[in-house]
Amino acid sequence: MSIVCVQVDSGEKFMSVVIDTPESAPYMIKGNKVNVLFKEMEVAVTTQKELDISIENRITGNITSMEEGVLLSRLVLETTIGEVIAIISTMSVKQMGLVEKMNVMIMVKLNEIILAP
Amino acid sequence: MIRLNLKKTLKSAGGIMALDLQLTIEKGQFVTLFGESGAGKTSTLRMLSGLLKPDSGTIKVGETTWFDSHKNIDLKTQLRKVGYVFQDYALFPNMSVRQNLEYALQKNQDRTIIGELLEFAELGELEQRKPETLSGGQKQRVALARALVQRPEILILDEPLSALDLKMRIKLQEYLLRVHKKYKLTTILVSHDIGEIVKLSDCVFELQNGRVIKKGTAADFFGLNKTSAKFRFSGEVLKIEKEDVIYVISVLIGNDIIKVVSDRTEANDLRVGDQVLVASKAFNPIIQKL
Incomplete structure (x- = not known):
């Protein structure tokens, strides 16, 4: 098992835990290029920037558009790493008062990050 | 040869x-x-x-x-x-x-x-x-x-x-x-x-x-080595259904049908009958003895 730190083009850092090691996966070499994948459903959104919480990957961004469904809502966010889609409950959207153009922080746990060499 | x-x-x-x-x-x-x-x-x-x-x-x-x-x-x-x-x-x-x-x-x-x-x-x-x-x-x-x-x-x-x-x-x-x-x-x-x-x-x-x-x-x-994800299968798309803001994709893997929730960015590329790779991290699935 390894925890891999990936610096993306914009300079942001992502942490991922994988069951591979540099011995089992030849792509795991420092400096090697990988893609970072995560699922829209695994993106959490917060309006508080200084949360004491065990979620390692955090990026700030602006909500550029929002599609509210009955149960779930789809948020498109403009961040330093590019466009990120977050699918969260409409309940949370309402409770947090999320609206377009709002500045928020998105968070993804390190076990949700897939590396694609 | x-x-x-x-x-x-x-x-x-x-x-x-x-x-x-x-x-x-x-x-x-x-x-x-x-x-x-x-x-x-x-x-x-x-x-x-x-x-x-x-x-x-x-x-x-x-x-x-x-x-x-x-x-x-x-x-x-x-x-x-x-x-x-x-x-x-x-x-x-x-x-x-x-x-x-x-x-x-x-x-x-x-x-x-x-x-x-x-x-x-x-x-x-x-x-x-x-x-x-x-x-x-x-x-x-x-x-x-x-x-x-x-x-x-x-x-x-x-x-x-x-x-x-x-x-x-x-x-x-x-x-x-x-x-x-x-x-x-x-x-x-x-x-x-x-x-x-x-x-x-x-x-x-x-x-x-x-x-x-x-x-x-x-x-x-078939691109199976393209991700670090370990929980992965190949299968065939059987059904694509829109529900609320998401899509539910039914995939035939072996003789089991599984469902994958997907955003429209992926769902729009898929057609019934497409061969697909389904992957998740080894950390996500639960396992229970039958």
């Missing part, structure tokens, strides 16, 4: 196709020809086995030339060491299992091979039965055993398992691998089943309009 360099104008329902194919297969490999119907897969195999004559080109197997249009060499089908297994078994209905195998014996060939193959294929108890009394899986085991009677160096499997149900297919896939190893064959498979191809083959060649357009190891070919 098998080296094919073939040119052949083929007429089919879709019109005329000019097959122009260069293919090299290492000795002892298990390779798959992949591609749409009418791409030239079966024609290529028929030319290799001598059932169809190329317009021009060469076929070399090891140091021997089987076909050379310039030198007028065209080795007879019977002299090419090829075993051919078809999807529809092609057994003789009026002969017993044993007689079907014996029919394939060459003049003066040692008959002990028949007993050995019947035993290896677990057909001993069925040897006096006629094909019509056998199940699909049993028939295909007979067809395979018969293809091995002349001790071929090359085994051609043209969609051998596509008429069988999944359980029998999985059993026979393992059997094919055992045959391939035991008889040190070079095996060429035609299949559309990605799970089967990945399980069996060392190397995959994709044919389109009579040409090889892509090749690679099975896992690389």
Whole structure:
């Protein structure tokens, strides 16, 4: 098992835990290029920037558009790493008062990050 | 090593196709020809086995030339060491299992091979039965055993398992691998089943309009090595349903249907019938004893 730190083009850092090691996966070499994948459903959104919480990957961004469904809502966010889609409950959207153009922080746990060499 | 360099104008329902194919297969490999119907897969195999004559080109197997249009060499089908297994078994209905195998014996060939193959294929108890009394899986085991009677160096499997149900297919896939190893064959498979191809083959060649357009190891070919995700399967899209702001994609994996939630960015690229890779991290699934 390894925890891999990936610096993306914009300079942001992502942490991922994988069951591979540099011995089992030849792509795991420092400096090697990988893609970072995560699922829209695994993106959490917060309006508080200084949360004491065990979620390692955090990026700030602006909500550029929002599609509210009955149960779930789809948020498109403009961040330093590019466009990120977050699918969260409409309940949370309402409770947090999320609206377009709002500045928020998105968070993804390190076990949700897939590396694609 | 098998080296094919073939040119052949083929007429089919879709019109005329000019097959122009260069293919090299290492000795002892298990390779798959992949591609749409009418791409030239079966024609290529028929030319290799001598059932169809190329317009021009060469076929070399090891140091021997089987076909050379310039030198007028065209080795007879019977002299090419090829075993051919078809999807529809092609057994003789009026002969017993044993007689079907014996029919394939060459003049003066040692008959002990028949007993050995019947035993290896677990057909001993069925040897006096006629094909019509056998199940699909049993028939295909007979067809395979018969293809091995002349001790071929090359085994051609043209969609051998596509008429069988999944359980029998999985059993026979393992059997094919055992045959391939035991008889040190070079095996060429035609299949559309990605799970089967990945399980069996060392190397995959994709044919389109009579040409090889892509090749690679099975896992690389289908992109299975493209992520660190360990919980991964290949399957076929059965259904795409929009629900609220998300899409639910039903995927057939083996004989199980699983559902994957997807955003429209991915769902818009998918069509029913598409072959897909489904992957998640090894950290996510729960596991419970049944």
